[in-house]
Amino acid sequence: MRDNTTGERPSFVTHLECAATGERHEANRPHGLSRAGKPLYVRYDLPALARALPRSALAERSPDMWRYRELLPVRHATNIVSLGEMTTPLISAPESARASGGRGDLLVKDEGRLPTGSFKARGLCVAVSKAKEFGVSRIAMPTAGNAGAALAAYCSRAGIESIVFCPDDAPETTISEIALQGARVFRVNGNITEIGPIVENGKETAGWFSLSTLKEPYRVEGKKTMGLELAEQLGWDVPDVIFYPTGGGTGLIGMWKAFAEMEAIGWIGAKRPRMVAVQSATCGPIARAFEAGRETAEPVVGGHTNVPGLRVPWTIGDFMILRVLKESNGFAITIEDDEVEPARAEMAARDGVHLCPEGAATFVAYRKALKHGRIRAEDRCVLFNCASGLKYAMPPVTARLDRLKPIDYAKLVSAP
Numbered sequence: 001m002r003d004n005t006t007g008e009r010p011s012f013v014t015h016l017e018c019a020a021t022g023e024r025h026e027a028n029r030p031h032g033l034s035r036a037g038k039p040l041y042v043r044y045d046l047p048a049l050a051r052a053l054p055r056s057a058l059a060e061r062s063p064d065m066w067r068y069r070e071l072l073p074v075r076h077a078t079n080i081v082s083l084g085e086m087t088t089p090l091i092s093a094p095e096s097a098r099a100s101g102g103r104g105d106l107l108v109k110d111e112g113r114l115p116t117g118s119f120k121a122r123g124l125c126v127a128v129s130k131a132k133e134f135g136v137s138r139i140a141m142p143t144a145g146n147a148g149a150a151l152a153a154y155c156s157r158a159g160i161e162s163i164v165f166c167p168d169d170a171p172e173t174t175i176s177e178i179a180l181q182g183a184r185v186f187r188v189n190g191n192i193t194e195i196g197p198i199v200e201n202g203k204e205t206a207g208w209f210s211l212s213t214l215k216e217p218y219r220v221e222g223k224k225t226m227g228l229e230l231a232e233q234l235g236w237d238v239p240d241v242i243f244y245p246t247g248g249g250t251g252l253i254g255m256w257k258a259f260a261e262m263e264a265i266g267w268i269g270a271k272r273p274r275m276v277a278v279q280s281a282t283c284g285p286i287a288r289a290f291e292a293g294r295e296t297a298e299p300v301v302g303g304h305t306n307v308p309g310l311r312v313p314w315t316i317g318d319f320m321i322l323r324v325l326k327e328s329n330g331f332a333i334t335i336e337d338d339e340v341e342p343a344r345a346e347m348a349a350r351d352g353v354h355l356c357p358e359g360a361a362t363f364v365a366y367r368k369a370l371k372h373g374r375i376r377a378e379d380r381c382v383l384f385n386c387a388s389g390l391k392y393a394m395p396p397v398t399a400r401l402d403r404l405k406p407i408d409y410a411k412l413v414s415a416p
């Protein structure tokens with residue numbers, strides 16, 4: 001198997017393109033937002049890519065994110081900062097499907113296997129590699145937790161200084177993880193949207209580069225590999241429906257881009273999955289905008305949810321996410337906080353798959369969508385488990401056994 005992070009391969013990047021206006025921007029220097037203040041897409045010479053990279057060429061490459069290197073923006077292999085971004089498994093959950101009334105495959109894309117235990121590794125791996133390529137020496141970011149952990153790890157690996165700002169209700173485990181992985185981390189009184197300006201306003205004085213969600217072009221490129229992997233794992237097909245827990249929305253946007261690029265280079269056909277944005281009923285700006293038929297979202301004032309990855313009251317990619325939902329004939333769906341932990345326990349017990357709360361939210365959404373006829377019972381559905389369930393609190397256990405007393409063995413097993 002060939003190591004995908006060594007050896008030169010040509011770069012096919014042609015330019016960056018404003019997601020709102022289509023205006024071209026030069027790709028060979030660092031960028032934040034476009035001149036219009038909107039996210040930038042990386043564009044490639046797809047006809048040349050199609051000629052250079054038949055999908056059969058992947059067979060001899062090792063199973064990790066960098067097997068798609070020609071479709072990624074890093075120009076020189078020496079700049080790749082890697083911690084082993086494995087291809088994540090697609091695990092079936094047949095008992096959970098059956099109990100929900102689903103007759104098609106229910107598949108969990110288990111992103112918790114990635115470095116730092118979440119899919120944030122994909123985006124940060126590519127963005128930090130690009131930052132290294134540009135000679136950036138200091139990076140800052142606001143984060144609900146997992147993005148900061150990935151940033152810290154890749155920056156430490158690259159010898160880049162990282163400074164991370166977390167809402168003070170971010171999960172303790174992740175805050176500690178960020179510090180342990182070598183970043184300077186601060187708890188801030190505010191939500192992720194409110195602390196964003198600290199990073200933007202500090203750019204000049206503190207001299208850091210911002211890797212805030214969608215405020216630079218390369219994290220989406222890393223997240224795109226989820227779409228590439230899915231298609232390859234399904235034998236160059238796509239599922240019928242993808243349930244994605246939506247915060248900033250980089251994954252939805254990235255996968256949608258991946259499907260278009262794969263079609264353009266002849267790897268897949270015109271079929272697309274229906275993309276479903278899963279949000280919390282109490283903090284769901286995209287869901288609100290979708291229901292109202294709007295093309296942009298309003299910030300949810302005072303929005304809160306116990307699901308950390310969904311605690312995003314607004315995102316700069318609002319119009320891009322809403323576009324993906326519309327183009328894919330998908331939809332947005334909300335879940336209640338108190339539905340999440342029971343669903344997490346249910347899938348763990350039925351199928352042995354331990355979801356993080358955000359992943360469990362997609363399972364709740366799948367069941368609701370089935371129940372309300374928003375998807376077909378025979379649809380092949382993919383749930384995104386974005387992080388390892390082990391990063392989050394689990395229910396306490398109280399059962400005890402005294403080995404020095406007589407043991408009633410019949411009571412130790414479930415009733416017959």
Ligand SMILES: *Cc1c(COP(=O)(O)O)cnc(C)c1O
Nearest residue numbers: 146247248249250251309358386
């Ligand atoms: C970041 C995150 C999300 C949201 O992902 P986006 O692509 O930003 O919408 C969901 N779940 C977990 C565990 C996350 O870390």
